Amino acid sequence: MRGLVSVLFGLFLLAGAPHATAQQAADVPFPAALRGDAFRIESATLGRGFDIYVRLPLEYDPEGPAYPVIYLLDGDSLFPILAANHLFLTYEESLPEAVIVGIAYGGFDPSVNRRNIDFQSPDEGVPPEDAGAERFHTFLTDELIPVVEGRFRVDPDRRVLFGQSRAGNLVLYSAVAHPDVFRGRIASNPSLTPGMGSILDGAAPARRDDLRVVITSGERDRADLPAEAALWVDTWSGRDARDRPWDIRLIRIPGGTHAANAPDAYRAGMLWLFDGHAPGD
Numbered sequence: 678m679r680g681l682v683s684v685l686f687g688l689f690l691l692a693g694a695p696h697a698t699a700q701q702a703a704d705v706p707f708p709a710a711l712r713g714d715a716f717r718i719e720s721a722t723l724g725r726g727f728d729i730y731v732r733l734p735l736e737y738d739p740e741g742p743a744y745p746v747i748y749l750l751d752g753d754s755l756f757p758i759l760a761a762n763h764l765f766l767t768y769e770e771s772l773p774e775a776v777i778v779g780i781a782y783g784g785f786d787p788s789v790n791r792r793n794i795d796f797q798s799p800d801e802g803v804p805p806e807d808a809g810a811e812r813f814h815t816f817l818t819d820e821l822i823p824v825v826e827g828r829f830r831v832d833p834d835r836r837v838l839f840g841q842s843r844a845g846n847l848v849l850y851s852a853v854a855h856p857d858v859f860r861g862r863i864a865s866n867p868s869l870t871p872g873m874g875s876i877l878d879g880a881a882p883a884r885r886d887d888l889r890v891v892i893t894s895g896e897r898d899r900a901d902l903p904a905e906a907a908l909w910v911d912t913w914s915g916r917d918a919r920d921r922p923w924d925i926r927l928i929r930i931p932g933g934t935h936a937a938n939a940p941d942a943y944r945a946g947m948l949w950l951f952d953g954h955a956p957g958d
Contacts, residue, residue, distance in 0.1 A: 708761070709735070710760075710764045711732050711757065711760055712732070713733035713776075714733070714829075715731065717729070718821060718824060720816045722815050722816045723795075723812060723813065726783075728752070728782070728783045729780060729781070730760070731776060731777070731778050731825070732756070732763070732777040734776070736774070738830070740830075741830060742830065743832040744775050744776045744835075745773055745831070746777075746825065746826075746831035746832065746833075746835065746836050746837070747776070747836075747837045747839060748778045748837065748859075749778065750840040750841070750844035750847060750848070751780075751792065752778075752781035753783070753790070756781065758939060759839070759939065759943050760777040760779060763775060763777055766947065770947075771952075772947055772948070772951055772952070775837075776829050778821075791809070792843055794807055794808075795809045795810070795812075795813040796813065796843045796846050797810055798810040798850040798872035798875045799811075799874070799875045800872045802871060803871050803872065808872075810846075810847055810854075810875075811850075813847065814847070814851055814854070814858075817858070818855070818858055822836075834860060835860055836860055836861075837862065837950060838851055838861075838863070839946070840865065840867070841939050842866055842936065843868045845865055845866060845867025845868065845869075846864075846867050846876070848863065848864040848867065848890075849862070849864050849867060849869070849890070849892075850876050852876075852880075852888075853876045853879070853880045853881070854881055856880060856881055856885075856922040856923060857884055860885070860887060860888060860889070861888075861889050861891070861951075862890045863891045863893065863943065863947070863950070864890070864892045864906075865942035865946070866893065866895055866898050866902055866933075866936070867892060867902070867905070867909075869902075869906070870901075873905065873908075877908075880921065880922055881922075883923075885922075888922055889925075889926070890925050891925075891945070892909065892925070892927050892928070893927075893941075893942035893945055893946055894906050894907070894928075894929055894930065894933075895932075895935060895942075897935075898933065898934060898935045913925055926949050926955065928945045928946065930942055
């Protein structure tokens, strides 16, 4: 009897308590540091689509000043990390606010995520159908960038491209094959083989003289990747400035691993691109 009374008393208390209501996900806004826009784009060049996430500055005004625009490859994982962290970089590092664009596949399953093809530059032994870097870059220049610049107040003269690991190879391919498209590029722990053959020689001519490329290498990354990055930097740094359309900076990330230190790579790269110095200078 005492147990039944306890149960009834508990039900009485619940009946008198305020009830929480759950909203549908569509009714819940993104966290303030990530608020902006999201849309789907179907690429005619690639024959498949991408989820595009856009983080807007807190003071963004569609009729106001144009902002730098940062394009993040592998947006499925890097957009929520780096786009939100950019807010703190404006607070504590005085970096300019920016519109951040994450290019996402919508998943990590190989049936959806084709980064192994999209970020692969041509090289000896790589089948042409597997070397998709040029096609992916055409998607960027002919399809995505016009949409972003048509919808948001961004400055086309202050575009930046960020890529991690294999996406870092695409960043360097872009620098060599299409130097003028992005003012700044950050290749974080790039994985360059196969594909090194097409990014070590013959950069396309550039019209601009303010282009910069940053490569970051984590001290705890697997040994072959920092060696590849150093080879790329040494090869291009040793050439006449007339044959090299960009300034180059190699930045070591103390204690950095391959992927977990992407915010450190982003911070170091952005500081050098915009302020001309890197942590530790």
